[in-house]
Amino acid sequence: METYDVVIVGGGPAGFNAAKSVRELYPDKRVLLINDREELQIPCSIPYVIAGKVPLEKNVYPLEKVKEFAELLIDRVVGIEPATASLFTPTKKIGYEKLILATGWLPRRLNLPGSSLNGIYYIDTSTEGVKRIKEEIEGATKITLIGAGFISIGFADQISKAYGGKEITVVEASEHVASGVFSEEFESEMVESLKAQGVRILKRQRVKGFEGDRRVKRVITEEGEIESELVLVFIGFLPNSRLALEGGIKTDSRGFIEVDSFLRTSADNVLAAGNCIAHKSLIDGKTIPAMLASVSARDGRIAALNTSGPQVKDEGVVPAGLTEVGGKFYGFAGYTEKLLKGDGFKFKALSVSTTDAYPGALPGCNPLKVKLYFTERGLLVGGEFSGKSRGVWSLVETAARLIEGRKKAWEVAALLTTAFPPSTPPPLLQPLQEAAVKFLKG
Ligand SMILES: Cc1cc2nc3c(=O)[nH]c(=O)nc-3n(C[C@H](O)[C@H](O)[C@H](O)COP(=O)(O)OP(=O)(O)OC[C@H]3O[C@@H](n4cnc5c(N)ncnc54)[C@H](O)[C@@H]3O)c2cc1C
Structure with a gap:
């Protein structure tokens, strides 16, 4: 039986980043990544492939690149045996010092x-x-x-x-x-x-x-x-956690693999990352769906770091996402109106309309809409954003990080953001800060 320092099952964003990070952080470790499919597409951009904006062959997921930093085996893992630190494909038994399960999602x-x-x-x-x-x-x-x-x-x-x-x-x-x-x-x-x-x-x-x-x-x-x-x-995703379950690893009632804050599973030397694990909200500690490439990519890095012992804590996830409809981007971060109302939170919502460039006469300058949510005590808990500019992403991102940092309205009001005519809101109408000032005005 061949034994590796780190074996990763699954080559999606979680497994890929885990393999890459192990190689970068611990160059002496021998890493094996096993994925059951050789050729797959980058999921996030499939709608654009369907629309003919990206050719199919240009949307191929770069699994081959794994070979630059790990051994790659295209095979299906059919069983894991934490007691003997080994796993099985239909034809092989492989040993591991550390195992990272990154088996992802399945369509509901x-x-x-x-x-x-x-x-x-x-x-x-x-x-x-x-x-x-x-x-x-x-x-x-x-x-x-x-x-x-x-x-x-x-x-x-x-x-x-x-x-x-x-x-x-x-x-x-x-x-x-x-x-x-x-x-x-x-x-x-x-x-x-x-x-x-x-x-x-x-x-x-x-x-x-x-x-x-x-x-x-x-x-x-x-x-x-x-x-x-x-x-x-399109009725959602399920965690692909059968392998873990059959290997005696704890999963929650919805089938997500349970991990501690270092992404360690209930089995010794087995970590898990990505869509197959249960994530906690950084806002209130509740288990939340976080089946996103962004979260998986981050999880992969955390799991890699923790293969050499508990180093980096997963403090939780601030839910955030973007979509595109009718030529506009719509994004959100944290908890927004319906969720806050449903959970009985007392909150205040403040809206600001600005532009994604300045001055307004600049060609390509378009409206940008922001709505921020604060608790009664001024804690930022959520935001919604829309506009034609890709800069909507940076508002989602900034808001998510502010929520992560548990920033209050007065800190948001004092936030420094950069300004540049073709690509940012005007310094005289910075939307996050203006929404915070509105909150403070009462
Ligand atoms: C149409 C679409 C659009 C999306 N858009 C976005 C977006 O805009 N932004 C965003 O953040 N996320 C988006 N997502 C979600 C994102 O694609 C997933 O969250 C991400 O792929 C999950 O990564 P992962 O590494 O956890 O798992 P996966 O990507 O599912 O990778 C797991 C891999 O493990 C392999 N595997 C499973 N079991 C075994 C086994 N037993 N042996 C060997 N290999 C195994 C699987 O075949 C798979 O290749 C989108 C998804 C879809 C479908």
Whole structure:
């Protein structure tokens, strides 16, 4: 049996970064990364591949690069045995000093009458799978997307912009799009933009099943039926944690691998990182869904650092994300209106409208909208942002880091941010600071 200092199962952002960081931090360690697929696509940019903005071959996930810093084995790990510090593929037994499980996510599937009909697709990150979905979209006229979360509306936006003459329907069981993270004013703007692009959004409609011969023809909801030649199901992700579970490692009630703040699992010398683990909110310590490449990439680094003993603590996650709808970016950080109300938090929301460049006469200067959420005592807990500029990202990022630093309104008001006419808000109307001043004014 060959034994490595560090074995990593899974080559997504968590596993990739773990392998890279182990090599950079501990160059003497022998590292093996095992991934069960050789060629896959970068998931985040699949909507842009579907829309024809990025060629399929330019969106290939760079798994090969792992070879620059670790040994790469394309194989499926079928069992782990923490008691003997070993794992198994169908043909090999491999030993480890430290094991990092980074087995990622699986799409949540529907188990409804007719759900095995042809023409019903789930997210598939293989190059072949993305190619097939793209061809199906090109050939279909009546397309139904199930679920109106971040990924689904990103797809609906790109498909409706890229292809004319399609009847696109998004069916959502709740009364919100984008997982309800945006307040009414932001959400209705997104919905209106999608409508203007010809996307029909049906909220509060639960799918009961599908009808067709061999191929789907109709989506049946509690309210009626939708003629559909193609169905794309986006109802969320599940942790891929079977390997851990079968190896006797503790998982929570939803199947996420339980880890301590050093990303150590319940088994000796086994760490875990990325979408397969349970994450805690830095705001209130609750377990939250954080199935994002950004979080996985960070987890991979933390796990790598901790292969040589507990060094770096995962203090928790501030939820944050972005999407693009109707040519605008919409982002959020922390806890926003619906969540705060649902949790019975007392909060104040302050909105500021500014521009993403200055002066207003500068070509390409566009409106930028910010809404910040503070607790009654002035602690920043959330924010929503929208605008045409990629600078929306920097507001999401700054707000997330301020929330992480548990900053209060007076500290946000005193924040220093850079200014440059073509790429930032004007120094006289800096949105985060202005929102904080509004809070302080009462
Ligand atoms: C369409 C789409 C858009 C997205 N957009 C964004 C975005 O804009 N921003 C963002 O932050 N996130 C986004 N995400 C989420 C992001 O892609 C995931 O959070 C990220 O891929 C998770 O990384 P991971 O390393 O934890 O797991 P994964 O990427 O799932 O990697 C796990 C790997 O382990 C392999 N594996 C599993 N079991 C075994 C085994 N037994 N043996 C060997 N190998 C195994 C899997 O095949 C896989 O390659 C998006 C996802 C999708 C689908």
